[in-house]
Amino acid sequence: MSRWWAGWRLALRLARREALRARGRSVLVLVMIALPVLGVTAADVLMKTQDVNTRESLDRRLGQAQARVSVQPGVDTVVQWIDPDRTATSDGSEDSVPLTAQQVSRTLGGARLVEERRGQVPVTTDDGRRDVAATGLDLRDPVTRGLYRLTAGRWPAAPGEVVVNAALTAQGYSLDGRLDVVGRPAARDPRIVGIAEDATARDYPQVAGPIGTFHDDTPGTTTWLVAGDPVTWDQVRALNRRGATVLSRAVVEDPPPMPPQIRQYVDQSNQSTIAVVVLVVVMALIEVVLLAGPAFAVGARRQSRSLALLAATGGTPPQARRVVLAGAVVLGGVAALVGVGAGIGAGRLLVPVLQARSGTWFGPFEVPWRHLAGIAAFGLASAVLAAAAPAWLASRQDVVAVLAGRRGDRKASLRSPILGVLLLGAGVAAAAYGASGGGSASAAYPIAGAAIVSVLGMVLLVPVVLVLVGRLARRLPLTLRYAARDAARHRSRTAPAVAAVAATVAGVVALGIAVASDEAQNAAHYDPFLAAGAGVVTAPQGVRTDWAAMRRVVEGDVPGAVVDRVRGLGTPGDGYTEVSLARHHEPLLWSYGTRFGADVLVSDGSLPAGLVGISGSDRRRAERALAAGGLVAFTDQGATDGPVRLRIRISDDRGRRQGRPVRATVPATVVPIGNTEGEPQAVVSSALADRLGLRVVPVGLTVGGTDISAAEQEAATEGLAAVDDGASFYVERGYVPDSSTLIIEWILFGLGAVLMLGGTLTATFLALSDARPDLATLAAVGAAPRTRRGVAASYATFVGVVGALLGVAVGFIPGVAITYPLTGADWSPGGAGAGAAHFLDVPWLLVLGLVVALPLLTAAVVGLCVRSRLPLVARLD
Structure with missing residues (x-):
């Protein structure tokens, strides 16, 4: 035990001195690790504070x-x-x-x-x-x-x-x-x-x-x-x-x-929660490790001479690895403590801000110390894992080459690419298995596992991709060619940055496909109540409503509107009318509604404006039947013209029958209808209503002839409420995506932008720091000052584009797969199995933004921020 601690004590002392010596790189690592810890800590503190558990709620409930x-x-x-x-x-x-x-x-x-x-x-x-x-x-x-x-x-x-x-x-x-x-x-x-x-x-x-x-x-x-x-x-x-x-x-x-x-x-709920938490933690750990990896790779390269001297004087490879890992322990421990402390402070400052936007009172300010201990351990573990690969490579470097002033990198092994291909294949197989589960909720678990496995496989394949791109860059301009070959030559530094960008893009693309496909399903299953742009006014008071006043309100608040009265079968008082239209004991319309104010309307020559799913020929046929004093019945069962059995019973508000029910068999013009959500069962002529002894009253207003804005609708609704407090004014605007969906898409793009910028900028500036000798050589042989800016911008473009393309490819694996359980089994108005069985919608604008816009933006930022000239010194090491 004492020998083990003595070895680590020396390594920790060296790591502390190296961290103080390379302050810039140390601060970068601290920020990379402390920021996620800070964010998660603040979120955890806020969630625990706003979440009032049963014990805390006793006084406010009892x-x-x-x-x-x-x-x-x-x-x-x-x-x-x-x-x-x-x-x-x-x-x-x-x-x-x-x-x-x-x-x-x-x-x-x-x-x-x-x-x-x-x-x-x-x-x-x-x-x-x-x-x-x-x-x-x-x-x-x-x-x-x-x-x-x-x-x-x-x-x-x-x-x-x-x-x-x-x-x-x-x-x-x-x-x-x-x-x-x-x-x-x-x-x-x-x-x-x-x-x-x-x-x-x-x-x-x-x-x-x-x-x-x-x-x-x-x-x-x-x-x-x-x-x-x-x-x-x-x-x-x-x-x-x-x-x-x-x-x-x-x-x-x-x-x-x-x-x-x-x-x-509770166990079933906990299993789902645990699965989600594990997925989020693992993906976050991978992201932080990949973002911090380049800094440790550069640090290990800067220490290569010291490590070579250590090996030359009898040091073992485990001792060399211990020195690099000790740097991760020091920086990761400090970052975890700073992140947790700052997160607690940020959470305390944000409590009143969120309380002002919450509809319920928060509980007492709560710091979940056990959670925070786990978060701090997460920060420390991410630092150690980020340094694991550089530590392993540093322990295998060529000591003689390093002491002679050359790079001591060993030839790359084929084991990592082969393992990467196997993991990627396993990810595809797991995603396919999850997708084959249809609408089963358990299908999401193998897909979540496929996301993690696919990202890990992609990480192992990044070095191979860098080498291939470097070989294909021979015909590119100087700056792009230099950036591509430098990235391929220094894979230990570049691969984590490219993988971090790719992992970010993969997550954003997968979630984006899931959200977009879900919205595509919602849009496909949306059935409009009225024709696009049409409006209808109804009121529960029925015959007691002042429809003339309602009409004046609409005409005053909606300029240019054509307002028509809608008549239907009336009911005395607060009762209701029960109507049945059937043939051979089977209803013509399985589902109907009262969007127009009644489920049987009355008209003498035209169908009410706004009916959905009626062809022009069927509309003309129906209007001829009404003009002749007949009945138009709507169907979704494929019925044809012919006699139908009409049964009408009127009841009061307590369900007591009023008068004798009306029973009659009448010839009907049957019109197929595309939507049954809000349509009436039938439209009868005034002559037929009089012959059957039916009571006809105004039941609503149709509004059309102009585009009704949301402000006009709101103003008219307020005016209608003054006439009848139960009045409603519905305007058909088609499918409108939920605002939360748009917010999610913007959050995804913003998250991807921040992580891509962070990973690309980190890798670029570390590469520029590591390439100072080469850039100084270029300047010495006559390269223009702008060449350094061009190299920096090209390096940022290279990392961003390659990472984004890899991320899009990998993100499609879980993204496409998750659409099967997400959209494969869902109720649709046409019944089980109606409509498309699966929906897939790729948010190409989001993908193009990640692949094209963000890398170009990053390149522009780097090109503007990098110095054109290096200070002249005798030698750059």
Whole structure:
């Protein structure tokens, strides 16, 4: 042990002196390793701080209560662990009767219960009307302390008094004012007696007051806060057996064994999480190792004479390796400590910034020391791994050649390229195996493994690629030829940089293909409700709506719009009309909607504007049938013209039948339709509706004739809400990608740009530092000053382009494979198996940006930053 430590102690002393001597290279290594450690540390601290676990959430969810018990209709039994909101399953039937307060109290040994009701209440604000979260609860009860934090005023003392939060005061309310509840006489509006913040939600408008202030009806879920003695796990299970979920303070603080049903679910979730974490950690480790590798390669080359002297005086190859690895231990250890410390500070500074953008309150500032120890170990391990290859090469150098002033590199071995080909083949095979799994979730695991194996195989093949490109560069201009041959000659320095760029591009391309293909599937499966650019206005009030006023609003807010009235079968009051169109007991249309305000429309000569998927000939045929007083039925089952059975039943809002059902067999013109998401079942003529005794009323407005902007739609929607607070204005804009998808693509490009720039610039400046003797020789024999800039820009271009091309090739392996489980098994509106079985979309703009734009940008940056002239000295070593 003492001999082992003595050997390492000497190596560490030499490494410390070398780090202080080569400060520039040492700082570069520190930055390369400390930055990832800093970023991961800050992210971990922020995630732990914002993640309020069950134990931390007890006071904000229970106040001073011992437990929270919830019951709802239709639940017979519950299986849960300590937190029913995170891990619980239930079973029951519609006839199940929930527990009463007396039954719950009796099960808990006569404990006192405080009832709580939660729901939504519509209120009038400065901007119009909106729903706010409403809680019915006696906030003066000591049990509720901690659920809300009073900032002004007092707690409500009786029904009719409420507290509101700051988010609602920003909507036009203030202390001692009245809360304008929609649909309630002003005299009954509750008075605001306090301002209080919910302990969980931060920016959503909330109001709270005694039960009876808002919710007079029995809620779907009934909740009680339990005062008194702690609620034990046996009592929790007793309530579970009767259909209640329980959050108990005592159970959370002293958790029992996890039930098998819950453990199975948690284990499955943990397996997926572990797989993702392992993939991310391994890829990040590879990236950091490759980025820091060139610096250690140059450092080992600078130490080559010292190591040769060590070998000449009796030093062994393990001792030479130990000297190089000791440098990694010193720099990696310092970088890990600096990164962790700076990450904690950055996380602390970012907490208020993120809190201001979060809808919930964060927990206390938390530093997960065990996590950070692992992150620091990650930083140290990445440094040691980055130095492993240079250390091995340094221990095998030709001592005589180095002491004579020549390069001591040995001839490259064929083992690495052969192993690289085998790994690359294994990666392709694993990706193909994962892709053959179709839509199975487990198919992603071999594909994730294929990504890692393929990248490792590519890393081992980079030196071969560098040699091949160097041989093909004989016809290139001087600067490009010099850069290519220098990169091929000094592979230990260039290969890690090219591999780092390639690994970055591979990850970005793979994720880009996955995201783009998923979006292609979403776009292909999107079914428009209306024709492109068309709009429709509907309102739940139906016949009671002032459609003339609605029309004036639309015409005023959408200049140039053509607004037409839509009529349909009406229903008295708040009831509904049930319509059935069938032939031989089979419906003509399996799926339909009420986007136009009714599922059976009435027209005397034209189909409503905006119907989707109807050909011109079918439209003319349908309009002739309506003009003749007939019926037009839509189908997605291939039905043809002929008699159909029409059945119409009208019910009130409680489901009670109104009048006698209409049953008739009528001739129909059947029109195939391409989309069934929002289309009506049929369009009947006024004459046929009168003959059948059907009630025809206005049900909506169609809007067309102009391009409706988002601002015009928003303005019209606000105006329509003033006429009917339930009115909606829908405009068909086709498939609009989710903004998060665009953000992901920009993040991928930005991440790729940063890592590519970092890797390329690092390799370029290290190469220039290592090539100072050669560049000085060029200057001495008459090379122009700009030659050095040209060499630098060419080297950056070479590293960037070669790395990007390799990365694109390798990124296609997992990228194409992951599209099979991602898009291969998905529901489509046409039914199972409808549409394409697989979607593949390559984001070529992203690929071109990585392969062309970023290398050129890097070359321009290098060319502008590099000095044209070297200082004149007697000799450059």
